[in-house]
Amino acid sequence: MTDAPETTAAAQTAGKPPYRHLYLVDGSGYIFRAFFAIPPRMTSHGLHVNAAFGFTNMLIKLLRESDADGIAVIFDASGESFRNALYPAYKAQRDEPPDELVPQFAMIREATRAFNLPCIEKQGFEADDIIATYARQAREAGIDVTVVSSDKDLMQLVGGSVTMLDPIKNRPIGVEEVREKFGVTPDKVVEVQALAGDPTDNVPGVPGIGIKTAAQLIGEYGDLESLLARAAEIKQPKRREKLIEHAEDARISLKLVTLRDDVPLEETLDQFGLKEPEPETLKGFLERYEFRSILNRLADKLGDVVPDEKEAGKGLPLAAPAPAAAPGPLADLAAPAPAPAAAPGAPAYALVRDEAALEAWIAEAVEKGIVAVDTETTSLDPERAELVGVSLATAAGRACYLPLGHRTPSEGEADLLSTPEQVGGSLLEGQIPIERALALLRPLLADPTVLKVGQNLKYDMRILAKHGVTVAPFDDTMLLSYVLEGGLHGHGMDELSELHLGKTPIPYKAVCGSGKSQITFDRVALDTACDYAAEDADITLQLWQVLKPQLATRHLTAVYEVMERPLVPVLAEMERAGIKVDAGILRRMSNDFAQRLEGLEEEIYKLAGRRFTIGSPKQLGEILFDEMGLASQGRKGKSGALSTGADILEQLAAQGHELPRKVLDWRQLAKLKSTYTDALQGQITADGRVHTSYSQAVASTGRLSSNDPNLQNIPVRTEEGRKIRSAFIAEPGHTLLSVDYSQIELRLAADIAGVEALRQAFAEGLDIHAMTASQVFGVPLDQMDPATRRKAKAINFGIIYGISPFGLAQNLGIEQGEARAYIAAYFERFPGIRDYMDRMKVEAKERGYVTTLFGRRVHVPALLDKNPARRQFGERAAINAPIQGTAADIIKRAMIRVPPALERAGLKARMLLQVHDELLFEVPDDQREETAALVKEVMEGAAAPTVNLSVPLVADVGQGASWAEAH
């Protein structure tokens, strides 16, 4: 090995090393960082091994996934180094390492030897100097060098064929990263360090100069000596004096931070070529410290740990890129390399095709105690979706895809002669049978010691529940983001990835296409599917790593853990339950509407003098305002067209015009037909029920939203519309029970704004709108007329929304001046309201968000907009959000408590729907009364014990065979 011809530049080496890429691992640096970065971990004997475990995994990763064909691990020798002779205080004030860490120093050396890697240290020198020495030698010998460390003191080595790799973040550190950190190129790093100093190592530097200033000075003067020589030219007096006064400190600092690259060393470069580890030694080491996941992963190399391996290497979950050069001695430790030349830094993901591989991933997840999970299906609608595959991620950049239901791509059009198999496609080979795979996954996904991380896990839970798989415990990155940054941006994975990881995930469109040529995920080729699906799990895990720690630091743990996370399984169950809908009623209504619409259309055309598209605001506007010359309020929309909204048509109708009235009637029926009676029929599934989907991370205030279909906006305000609710029915022998909060937002406004008169009224159970009317308009309660009460009611709503004279005038159809006077009278009577409004505006402007009584943050970025309209919009939102948001918090708390309360009481009711202040249940007839009382009690007490409201919460109960009757 040593007989290769020497190069002149490599005079110090004993021969030309038989490798091309040398990895110099900073063992001492690693252990400190790993100790604090990796969660605590103990052997059964109580020995702390977290840093050693991380180190071992890191070595395996290097051996398998990098192109390293030479490795040396470098350590600090015990005792002082030559730097102490230069400057006695150097590293003098360092704390003793923690007790749990001390024994791990030896373990890491043991690990290094177990992998048959050289362990290098030298008295009187630090690891960094040794690394610098070998890096220089390797560079001169034409060998690429990667320094595995994140130590800033090593960054001076970067450049040319030398790069660094942060082993904990698994991130390369190149010239760019160094420049980001120090503001200069690597060759100037020591100059900057010398000026800035380093308090942790007691490197003095020049007082008052940090990295920023140092970089700027070095950028200007080139190097430390030139700067010191010309220090008198510095303009800032303080800085000039300090530089002159501390010039000698700076020179000593330079010597302290400059690494020696001439350390006399026994081991030479040619000894660092990879050698196969001794299986018994390695196995002994792994067993001694109980690194079971690693034992499993290396099972095929070490024998008999996982007995039923069929092909060597096949079960290994690690995908390694093919070595660039001839395979090194450990190449055979590496998994087969399916990954082609990927972009630098782009991880190659593993495709799991046999049970052994799946078991290895599961074992790794168990070992890690955390795994990100994502399912791929044939549809976004969980009711119709079929499971196609599952992806798992166990660490950043480490993920796999488990295909389960991929089929042959269907070719061409199906015709009458096609067999069902040709239409449906046949299951591809090389996939673990789905039930077998799920049998393996089931214990992992239910394992109480393994945290499952997902993005919008409710969806995956519903899919997996169909196969009898439950997921617990779990975290949801979408909800983490929602709790942390609700109101600032959306919480979809692509958006979060861009935002937090600076990475654009593979677009779904790129995999499945779009529009007419879109295919379902089960028709995607396995390799493509793997890239896409495993990336999702990988990103999800990385998002968790970014987001989860922020919960505690921003004091949002309770919001997440008490109100959001526990709601997920509750919502999943409500969605799964669905609500029974009588299609016959809807069909008959649709037919009725169709007939009446036809009649109305004839009349409208007659009145207009011609046929036109009534549903087109543009055409209607032309008829009304141009052809018929009706006077309008002149309100215009963004497109510049005059508005034909209901309020405008209402005014025109009030002026005695026939056409606007007819159009209003037509619109009402058209809306009911298209949005409700027609659309809902198509949403009824095979069980005769409609299953909505709740979005938990959409509404900025903390509310839920309902979609596909939206069951939170089923008509109720008009007689005609309410009929649609009669189609929502209970199963035979059951009753629908509706329990809704009475005036919850107004009650909360009274509490939050501290309006004593309102609180009093609620406490006494008075008619709150009548009370308001008597206060504001001076009418005694016993003489209250409906019109006055109606005005007061509008004002009360206005308060909740962030009232304005214009809005109130609009709502009541009165002059703005009159509305202004009402508001003034209101504020006069209830001054707490105005104080509250001002407080919210100030708070929101200072902090960017307002909070609910339960601590939820609602961000209102519009408050800082320079456009006054948008800013005022933000002000109103800031006023409304604590009220609406607190109400949302309360009903969420109730929803979480109701199912276990029913369970304890032995009641069989199912919670079906939530409509902001109402919960709808399907109850066995004989349990109506008991269930109603229980639900009412839970809802009324839902703020306690976290918040003690100064107003009572009241929930009203209704029941009947249909939602129309129950409401």
Next chain:
DNA sequence: CGGCTCACG
């Protein structure tokens, strides 16, 4: 795909 309109709390 944005705008308009309208259903709900």
Next chain:
DNA sequence: GACGTACGTGAGCCGA
């Protein structure tokens, strides 16, 4: 005095 108006949603239709 600007700016364009009540807070929060989702869905269907029209027309570019």
